[in-house]
Amino acid sequence: MGHVTVIGAGIVGASCARFLQKSGHETTLIDRLEPGMGCSFGNAGVISGRGSSVQPPGPDLLRDIPGMLFGSDATVTIRWSYLLRFMPWLLAMTKGCTSADKQRTAAAMSDLLAGTQEAYDAVVRDTPADAFIRRNGSLGIYRTEEQFQADAGRREANAALGAVQEELSTEELRQLEPSFTDAVPRAVYFPMSYSTTNPSLLTRAIADETVVAGGQVIQADVTGIRIENGRPTAVLSDQGEHPVDKLVVAAGAFSNQVARMMGIKVLLDTERGYHIEVPEVETRLSRPAIHYELACGINPMTTGLRFAGTVEFAGVDGVENDDRAWSIWRRSCGLLKETQSVDDHFATVWMGCRPTMPDFRPVIGPAPGVSDCWFAFGHQHLGLTLGARTGEIVAEIVSGRDPGLDLAPFRADRF
Numbered sequence: 001m002g003h004v005t006v007i008g009a010g011i012v013g014a015s016c017a018r019f020l021q022k023s024g025h026e027t028t029l030i031d032r033l034e035p036g037m038g039c040s041f042g043n044a045g046v047i048s049g050r051g052s053s054v055q056p057p058g059p060d061l062l063r064d065i066p067g068m069l070f071g072s073d074a075t076v077t078i079r080w081s082y083l084l085r086f087m088p089w090l091l092a093m094t095k096g097c098t099s100a101d102k103q104r105t106a107a108a109m110s111d112l113l114a115g116t117q118e119a120y121d122a123v124v125r126d127t128p129a130d131a132f133i134r135r136n137g138s139l140g141i142y143r144t145e146e147q148f149q150a151d152a153g154r155r156e157a158n159a160a161l162g163a164v165q166e167e168l169s170t171e172e173l174r175q176l177e178p179s180f181t182d183a184v185p186r187a188v189y190f191p192m193s194y195s196t197t198n199p200s201l202l203t204r205a206i207a208d209e210t211v212v213a214g215g216q217v218i219q220a221d222v223t224g225i226r227i228e229n230g231r232p233t234a235v236l237s238d239q240g241e242h243p244v245d246k247l248v249v250a251a252g253a254f255s256n257q258v259a260r261m262m263g264i265k266v267l268l269d270t271e272r273g274y275h276i277e278v279p280e281v282e283t284r285l286s287r288p289a290i291h292y293e294l295a296c297g298i299n300p301m302t303t304g305l306r307f308a309g310t311v312e313f314a315g316v317d318g319v320e321n322d323d324r325a326w327s328i329w330r331r332s333c334g335l336l337k338e339t340q341s342v343d344d345h346f347a348t349v350w351m352g353c354r355p356t357m358p359d360f361r362p363v364i365g366p367a368p369g370v371s372d373c374w375f376a377f378g379h380q381h382l383g384l385t386l387g388a389r390t391g392e393i394v395a396e397i398v399s400g401r402d403p404g405l406d407l408a409p410f411r412a413d414r415f
């Protein structure tokens, strides 16, 4: 079947390489970091199912923009110094956030989200990566009964898209997860969701598996791509030249920079997110929970109890603002009995760059104008969820087979 070079060894790139091997290709993964050290390092670890997708913003967003500029503690912020560079993405997003656009995106994403768990089963089964997959569902949690009632529209929309979900009373929630305090009176339970206990080690284990199967992993910073006769023939890096037969770009939030190396413009930007992790907290929490109002996921990881979330528009190279991580902690530590009065002296903070297109759909498919090259990036808040599923789809299209879903909503040249 030939050789495929994959740029980016995050969850998307590593999964692409592994599925490509399963369909008979040889692979090389290239990343400037070790596998799983980009955005795939520090996410909230939820592997959602069909219909439980993130709701893209609607027309209300325009009204909210001043608050994003001035409220440094808000769950979504825009950095002033980034505003000018951010304008083309922001304009494209606001232009395409009508209710009809949102519905189209929700339907396309729902098709993509079908089979996320099965794709993970296929890639991790009988390998060491399986140890990092948890199969006991996830929760969406609420601060008040009123808030739970007010969010009924989201649950109805998710149900219409095929979400399997159960509304939990306070009593049922206490029985399922006794760790929550009175600050969490209601929840919705997604029994089909998976999660990971360590997204970085999961990614690394999948990348390691590609080596076991005869593939290569090269640590190098990609600086250029040689194009001859309309197709890539070499990847240029700080470690030299790497000849290319076929190429997949899965460089997360930096994929627009890599695409530009081939003269292709992609309107990708980043929704930066933060996490704070408290090590050695003995918690009874047994599955992840997303607090919708706080835009924060809580997940007991192998490395500690992680609180991850928020959105910051400040570009891939803007200075990190650790206070955003501490702000997640200040607002969320009261949700669990174990963290109400825990010593946070040894907490660690992290920032990661979610790759996001203006319509919140990823790019999956052929690179426009360049043959033997495919794109797989822009998975926003759902990159962990969609990592294995994307790998499965990419392996099908690189092999010239029908992936079984319409990829038109995910074309690279839609903007």
Ligand SMILES: Cc1cc2nc3c(=O)[nH]c(=O)nc-3n(C[C@H](O)[C@H](O)[C@H](O)COP(=O)(O)OP(=O)(O)OC[C@H]3O[C@@H](n4cnc5c(N)ncnc54)[C@H](O)[C@@H]3O)c2cc1C
Pocket: 007, 008, 009, 010, 011, 012, 013, 030, 031, 032, 033, 036, 037, 038, 039, 040, 041, 042, 043, 044, 045, 046, 047, 048, 220, 221, 222, 223, 250, 251, 252, 253, 254, 255, 258, 272, 273, 274, 275, 297, 308, 309, 310, 351, 352, 353, 354, 355, 377, 378, 379, 380, 381, 382, 383, 384, 385, 386
């Ligand atoms: C706070 C937070 C919480 C999240 N929670 C969840 C969640 O619960 N569930 C979920 O599904 N998703 C979640 N996400 C989103 C998810 O983490 C991302 O969508 C996903 O990690 C993207 O994976 P990726 O492989 O595309 O990118 P990455 O993991 O960033 O991988 C891209 C790789 O490309 C490499 N690269 C880039 N440019 C070059 C170059 N020029 N040369 C060499 N290498 C290069 C980078 O070093 C990087 O390793 C969350 C994100 C954040 C920030």
